[in-house]
Amino acid sequence: LRPLGRISVAAALAWIDAATGAIETEEVALADAVNRVLAADLRVQQPIPAVDRAAIDGYALDATASLGAGNYNPISVAAVAVEVGEMLPEGADAVIALDLADPGDDGSGVVVVEPVAAGSGVARAAAVAEAGDVLAPTGTLLSARHVGLLAMAGIASVTVIRRPRVRFVIAAARHAAAPIDGNGPMLHALITRDGATVITASLGDAFGAGCDLVLIAGGTGRGRSDRSAKLLAAAGSLDIHGVALIPGETAGFGHTAGGTPALLLPGTPAACLFTYELFAGRAIRRLGRRDPRLPYCSRLAITARKIVSAIGMTEICPVRRTPDGMIEALPPFAEAGLMPAAIGDGFVVVPASSEGFPAGSQVYAYFYDWGEDRAEIIP
Amino acid sequence: LRPLGRISVAAALAWIDAATGAIETEEVALADAVNRVLAADLRVQQPIPAVDRAAIDGYALDATASLGAGNYNPISVAAVAVEVGEMLPEGADAVIALDLADPGDDGSGVVVVEPVAAGSGVARAAAVAEAGDVLAPTGTLLSARHVGLLAMAGIASVTVIRRPRVRFVIAAARHAAAPIDGNGPMLHALITRDGATVITASLGDAFGAGCDLVLIAGGTGRGRSDRSAKLLAAAGSLDIHGVALIPGETAGFGHTAGGTPALLLPGTPAACLFTYELFAGRAIRRLGRRDPRLPYCSRLAITARKIVSAIGMTEICPVRRTPDGMIEALPPFAEAGLMPAAIGDGFVVVPASSEGFPAGSQVYAYFYDWGEDRAEIIP
Numbered sequence: 001l002r003p004l005g006r007i008s009v010a011a012a013l014a015w016i017d018a019a020t021g022a023i024e025t026e027e028v029a030l031a032d033a034v035n036r037v038l039a040a041d042l043r044v045q046q047p048i049p050a051v052d053r054a055a056i057d058g059y060a061l062d063a064t065a066s067l068g069a070g071n072y073n074p075i076s077v078a079a080v081a082v083e084v085g086e087m088l089p090e091g092a093d094a095v096i097a098l099d100l101a102d103p104g105d106d107g108s109g110v111v112v113v114e115p116v117a118a119g120s121g122v123a124r125a126a127a128v129a130e131a132g133d134v135l136a137p138t139g140t141l142l143s144a145r146h147v148g149l150l151a152m153a154g155i156a157s158v159t160v161i162r163r164p165r166v167r168f169v170i171a172a173a174r175h176a177a178a179p180i181d182g183n184g185p186m187l188h189a190l191i192t193r194d195g196a197t198v199i200t201a202s203l204g205d206a207f208g209a210g211c212d213l214v215l216i217a218g219g220t221g222r223g224r225s226d227r228s229a230k231l232l233a234a235a236g237s238l239d240i241h242g243v244a245l246i247p248g249e250t251a252g253f254g255h256t257a258g259g260t261p262a263l264l265l266p267g268t269p270a271a272c273l274f275t276y277e278l279f280a281g282r283a284i285r286r287l288g289r290r291d292p293r294l295p296y297c298s299r300l301a302i303t304a305r306k307i308v309s310a311i312g313m314t315e316i317c318p319v320r321r322t323p324d325g326m327i328e329a330l331p332p333f334a335e336a337g338l339m340p341a342a343i344g345d346g347f348v349v350v351p352a353s354s355e356g357f358p359a360g361s362q363v364y365a366y367f368y369d370w371g372e373d374r375a376e377i378i379p
Numbered sequence: 380l381r382p383l384g385r386i387s388v389a390a391a392l393a394w395i396d397a398a399t400g401a402i403e404t405e406e407v408a409l410a411d412a413v414n415r416v417l418a419a420d421l422r423v424q425q426p427i428p429a430v431d432r433a434a435i436d437g438y439a440l441d442a443t444a445s446l447g448a449g450n451y452n453p454i455s456v457a458a459v460a461v462e463v464g465e466m467l468p469e470g471a472d473a474v475i476a477l478d479l480a481d482p483g484d485d486g487s488g489v490v491v492v493e494p495v496a497a498g499s500g501v502a503r504a505a506a507v508a509e510a511g512d513v514l515a516p517t518g519t520l521l522s523a524r525h526v527g528l529l530a531m532a533g534i535a536s537v538t539v540i541r542r543p544r545v546r547f548v549i550a551a552a553r554h555a556a557a558p559i560d561g562n563g564p565m566l567h568a569l570i571t572r573d574g575a576t577v578i579t580a581s582l583g584d585a586f587g588a589g590c591d592l593v594l595i596a597g598g599t600g601r602g603r604s605d606r607s608a609k610l611l612a613a614a615g616s617l618d619i620h621g622v623a624l625i626p627g628e629t630a631g632f633g634h635t636a637g638g639t640p641a642l643l644l645p646g647t648p649a650a651c652l653f654t655y656e657l658f659a660g661r662a663i664r665r666l667g668r669r670d671p672r673l674p675y676c677s678r679l680a681i682t683a684r685k686i687v688s689a690i691g692m693t694e695i696c697p698v699r700r701t702p703d704g705m706i707e708a709l710p711p712f713a714e715a716g717l718m719p720a721a722i723g724d725g726f727v728v729v730p731a732s733s734e735g736f737p738a739g740s741q742v743y744a745y746f747y748d749w750g751e752d753r754a755e756i757i758p
Contacts, residue, residue: 048718128718144565147564150561151565152561182526182530185526185530189523269527294755336506339507368522374675
């Protein structure tokens with residue numbers, strides 16, 4: 001049996017980038033727009049606000065009428081009660097807060113004891129945006145913040161990239177050591193995180209049309225029950241089988257007969273996780289026009305102890321933060337499975353050309369979360 | 380009309396913390412466990428792996444039988460083909476990779492041309508975890524990484540904190556300037572992000588039992604159509620009305636007659652967003668035993684230009700990153716609504732005691748995302 005090919009991680013990433021093109025767009029209501037990717041610049045149709053409006057609850061008045069007012073010179077001014085967001089009445093150019101003015105006796109005005117500046121308490125027409133302003137450019141991942149703004153602009157629906165459709169197969173009974181399947185729920189959560197929809201299938205139904213990516217977990221080796229690579233080769237093409245990556249050596253890449261990219265992820269859980277993160281997740285994020293980079297935070301960090309790795313293979317080495325802000329290696333994935341991914345804070349990627357890093361090295365680490373950079377508000 | 384009370388943001392946060400207690404737990408299947416919070420330590424019941432298993436596809440053999448093997452001394456060794464995850468057969472203590480051994484002629488062994496080390500290619504019993512090891516402690520926010528590990532441990536369901544139930548009301552027709560409601564979809568997305576379920580209700584149905592938190596957006600001022608504060612006071616208690624926060628002055632805090640905390644968020648979109656983030660989101664995260672801190676990344680940053688703020692009020696000042704890695708102020712939320720939240724990268728919180736910061740100050744900034752800290756893998 002020939003050894004598996006071992007193409008470099010860089011070549012595998014280039015394959016992914018070449019295999020993932022644009023998919024079509026769709027229109028969604030604003031309520032469904034959060035976490036979707038804009039397919040066109042969103043521009044303001046008319047100024048926001050369209051006209052001068054009250055910025056506070058209070059009394060709308062002509063500011064010049066309040067000139068000279070003071071504690072020893074209260075002035076009675078014609079005014080109209082207004083609420084936040086209401087248009088200013090004709091002739092008014094300022095709003096004084098409810099609690100800074102006394103209603104006059106006849107209900108038609110207020111008594112003020114200080115001059116009111118023109119424009120105070122007013123949301124000026126076009127103060128938020130002028131017609132033609134870009135509210136959000138193509139490619140924006142819409143957040144809750146954007147939705148409120150779009151509603152103010154009167155935008156009820158937006159054109160976004162359709163969610164990529166991933167046909168997802170757990171190759172049967174692959175990892176004998178796992179009493180129950182963990183790859184299924186793990187990958188399901190990751191595919192969803194990356195903005196795609198999951199179409200669950202069996203190996204026999206894996207390679208038809210109707211999806212943007214085929215993802216098969218397990219059966220990627222060359223043991224007697226391994227069928228994933230053979231089936232992909234028969235159903236289309238197996239372009240790459242074997243990557244110089246630990247964990248993840250038996251990953252495979254190809255196309256269905258219809259030209260849909262198909263990725264084979266090893267069934268060993270840690271290899272499954274990291275080949276998803278490096279390759280499949282990137283493919284899905286690219287299809288959906290999201291940021292293709294890993295959804296982790298990368299930072300320079302100092303190694304508290306040495307990190308060792310085999311030369312010739314790119315190795316993902318799990319690390320945790322030390323109390324003094326450095327990183328230290330955890331047992332490698334090949335020995336400890338997903339344990340160091342679950343109890344660790346992130347990982348370091350040791351290039352194929354390197355045997356690792358001595359203690360005290362400054363290296364890039366990828367962290368799963370913000371850690372202590374997620375801070376309390378200090379009011 | 381008396382001015383609204385203006386309690387400090389610190390006092391409002393303390394109220395939130397005092398008002399949010401523990402809620403009960405529930406059991407969920409592993410497939411539904413991602414993004415849930417563990418309610419008890421998860422411990423390993425039996426070692427992982429439980430027995431010695433193959434770590435690679437290959438041939439299981441007794442390593443001592445290969446002693447002395449070399450290119451000029453090929454040795455035929457009794458061996459059994461095994462796949463990743465299978466138990467080692469009796470007497471075997473190593474696995475040689477498929478492509479490093481030639482099957483013998485009679486199928487009962489292989490020919491090796493180098494000695495095999497005992498334990499190589501083997502996942503030793505308990506190498507991942509010993510019985511009693513903690514796989515994940517109480518309070519862990521379960522990720523896709525954990526799920527794969529729990530499956531390896533044979534754990535099919537986990538005890539998690541029940542999702543908080545939020546009764547959510549958009550107080551009718553509040554913000555006259557918004558042509559369509561943006562607060563509803565905005566808050567819906569944020570409540571979901573923070574792990575709660577949304578029960579949509581009207582103001583009339585807001586204050587009954589059956590939820591962990593009541594959240595009302597809009598109608599918090601004291602204009603003629605503002606009813607939220609009056610209704611909460613009548614239905615239970617209005618403990619606080621008015622916070623020294625810009626944007627967000629008219630926020631309110633109280634309890635229903637049944638003792639459920641009830642929060643009133645201003646309807647003006649930027650104030651609605653930030654009173655959610657500071658107060659309501661914190662309440663929901665605490666109820667669900669998540670990290671109560673803001674889900675943003677806080678970092679020291681240098682101000683490229685001055686940031687000004689009124690003394691006496693805590694002010695949230697929108698900022699964006701400059702190309703040279705500093706931050707600069709965007710137009711304030713009071714003038715520009717949600718625009719600076721949508722186009723900006725984050726914000727600075729200016730304490731009530733401060734008038735702001737001169738250019739060149741080092742201040743804590745909160746960023747919505749990782750920005751350029753989200754990096755490519757360098758293989």
